[in-house]
Amino acid sequence: MKLFSKEQIYEGDKLTTERQKISSTELMERAGTQIFNWMHMRMQGAQVPIHVFCGIGNNGGDGLVLARHLITHGYNVVTYIVNCSDKRTKDFLLNYDHIKNVTKKWPTMLSCKSDFEDVVIGVDDIIVDAVFGIGLNRPPNTWVQELFQKFRDSKAFTLSIDIPSGLYTDKAVEDSKAVVHANYTLSFQSPKLVFFLPETAKYTSQWEALDIGIDRDYLMQTETEVELISKHEVLPIYKPRQKFAHKGDFGHVLMLGGSYGKIGAVNLASRAALGSGCGLVTAYVPKCGYQSLQTAIPEVMVITDEDETNISNIQFEIEPTVIGVGVGLGTSEKTAKAFEAFLKQNKSPLVIDADALNLLSKKKALLKLLPEQSILTPHPKELERLVGAWSDDFEKLKKVKAFSKKYNVIVLIKGAHSITVYNEKLYVNTTGNPGMATAGSGDVLTGIISGLVAQAYEPLAATIFGVYLHGKAADISLEDYGYQSLIASHIVATIGEAYIDLFKQPEQPQEEEKQNK
Incomplete structure (x- = not known):
């Protein structure tokens, strides 16, 4: 709308x-x-x-x-x-x-x-x-x-x-x-x-x-300048699958992140990427994450860094369709150096979250290294570190639009109505609920968007669609868990139901109601 x-x-x-x-x-x-x-x-x-x-x-x-x-x-x-x-x-x-x-x-x-x-x-x-x-x-x-x-x-x-x-x-x-x-x-x-x-x-x-x-x-x-996004707007974005499709048709996500004590973020993001429909997911984590990921998610492949507790030297031989980077990453000095070296040689599309955003904020010259239409998914404090403080919501939108235009990136402003910003356009999401204010829900969103980019959705469409699916999955989970007990894993578990809901018809009146009419 x-x-x-x-x-x-x-x-x-x-x-x-x-x-x-x-x-x-x-x-x-x-x-x-x-x-x-x-x-x-x-x-x-x-x-x-x-x-x-x-x-x-x-x-x-x-x-x-x-x-x-x-x-x-x-x-x-x-x-x-x-x-x-x-x-x-x-x-x-x-x-x-x-x-x-x-x-x-x-x-x-x-x-x-x-x-x-x-x-x-x-x-x-x-x-x-x-x-x-x-x-x-x-x-x-x-x-x-x-x-x-x-x-x-x-x-x-x-x-x-x-x-x-x-x-x-x-x-x-x-x-x-x-x-x-x-x-x-x-x-x-x-x-x-x-x-x-x-x-x-x-x-x-x-x-x-x-x-x-x-x-x-x-x-x-x-x-x-502004569009309101609901089911009617995302249905045309959806890409149906063909009968003879195989996993190679749906891309390969590399989920790059994790540090000692924060491997769970990569777990959630990787599961969400698979749940969104991508063909393959590889997690790149420090050595401490190997066993837990291989045990918890058998569908995900794992590459480990040479360091035990932090990512320090990003090297891999695969050719990912898209790289989701930042979840649980940490901001240690050696990780910062590895991240900068990675950006200088990277050619893959990026979905950037969490500590990767914080590293960019600390050294803003790195923003010029981002591929065109990279997707940035900051929460409010991460956004403030990127674009500077604002006095009100209108100044915030002005700053984000200028930032998006300067670096040719897509910025997702997370909130009750998350707003996707690209150049001068704003896309306001309508799904989601306060139960999503819980640890790991942002990692799930990074995974969903990464999975959609892997499936050849254009970056802007992937962001708009991903935010919608993320919120809808949480709305569906809410029916069973309520606001207080909803956790990120519940959102991952209902991504499939969010897809199914796209094609549900409005409920018809009960037979008794029809007869009364």
Whole structure:
């Protein structure tokens, strides 16, 4: 799914009115009606008090359309106008007139704190936030911030229209108190990037995209900087197997890493590479890892370094399709020297994780030795060592895009919504859960991505697909183990089920439900 920028959304609205020969007021009517339909389907006429707070721009106009439909359908509605400026949009004013035609109880005007001090919002009520939309470019007035605090204090269910008020689409929030904390956000046509960033995702617990009929050609043809990755997006990436295929068709992964006490990282990564479907895996480890790997994973071949406890001289005669490097590697002086020597002579594609990233951070001149489209998979601290500290998520994305472009590498920003970055493009993943915050889950991801590169997936596609499979496998494991007991080995064990899930059809209603319908 494409995530459109603020400017693209405005352009889409404009083109839609031109191509469909409708007014902007009619498009607003369409948007507000879709929100009403969503609420009406769930509430079925329930007489819960609904407080609709409307700003004086187009977001407020959407709220007025919603309030009018709720009123005409008999709901218990109180409408408020958050009068925070002298500037009112044309469509807001038209819909303000429309709502006055369907009720004798005109909207309550709020212009300062004293206007809403006596407003009572019960814990079982519903708040609809239609105060500010995507056009906001400065913090709300102090009294408006106090209104938002009243929302929070009420603990009522809060539904935001398009975006939680006070939240920007393209920059960080200065003060969390100046933003509505929504339980649910109904976003027009597509969600916003800020719903997926660590610092701003907290402002909406859940979201849903509503189709308001924006011009289809515009949606299809417009290139966006950000894409949201789910099953629909990864299915076209998947490569089916042919009947006469053999293991040589699916590549050879060399998993290079391990040190005394950290051979388990190579174990997990190697098992994950096999589980992702590659034909062969060889682990390159110090001598101390030989027996455990040969015993634990009979399918994996093992080459040992001359050193007993650390990798010190990387030499091998095989020709791997891809090399996964860094898991459990350590950063000792002799390992650092061996890693540098390896990079200077290496010609194979690389998937780089963990201590290999730390070694690159310590000597950034080595970054110029990386093959084009190498895949880097840092966790937040490793990323900071690579690109430098950032003040907010938007600066982080800017730094990572610049880094990716400078070295022509793919960078995976790990997180609740891991983001794959290549040049100016961002791919936001939707699978995964908090149970993945456990030792070794990153090693599994390195293995999966390495295994996909070995199977001739392009590096960018391998990263996007690998992150999806990794998260989906963890989601499947969650059903049996829960958040606290999920471990990395469980994720490896369910990679196959993640593949199978790609082709599962949505569950059909039970027979009894069908008959009732």
